[in-house]
Amino acid sequence: MDMQSQTDSIKDYHYQTIDKLAVGIVHEIRNPLTVVGGFLQLLKPYLIEIGKEQYVDIALEELKRADQLIYEFLNESKPSEQTPKRISLNQIVKDTSLLYECEAILKNITIRNRFTDEEIDFVANDKQLKQVFLNLLKNALEAIELRQDKSRNGIIDYYTVMEENRAVVVIKDNGCGMNEQTLRNLFLPFHTTKDTGTGVGLSVCKRIIEEHHGTITVESTEGFGTMFRIEFHLR
8 A cells, every 4th residue: 555545544533533533522412512602692682781782693693604614623524615705804813813713811811902994805705714714813812821921911813914815813822832844834724732622623714714715824833822813816
């Protein structure tokens, strides 16, 4: 058996194993999601009174999205099909930033946003882009928690810029950073630096961005932080 055949065989084994796990896990995850959604609906009237109902609306929408994406986080399958539509990149960045606002505050981490003056809109799958940005934000929060130097305030810069015909999203943290070996393997399927998890997150992110005619690059210095840069080539 040649090297390519061995590689394909290993990949097939990974897919089959995770498919079996997904069948049982999906059922167990959907039940608590339903319960959480029910309690959020009960809380909504109280948040309306203080003008914060948007938090519940976003949370309920994310519960629906989580239900659709369970398999994708587990098994490297193709992202769920959805008809692309014209989206606002600035709005997606705002929405995803808001989703981690409470967690960041609790961890004494500041998420700093800034946006282009001009609106950036193009045809895309908004659910998939949210999946990418939420994954990168989560990684940034975790990287700040893992750093050795606790004296610096945790900061995540999350912003959009326009560069000629390219729309750019940057997620930059001052967390623990990564070494060269980790960087080399970062986007490989099933590679993870965490004690738990499937290791499929960043490989899925890379594929989604490429399917949107974009690129994702990363720069990192161990002990100082990491910057992800996502470019969308506008037509």
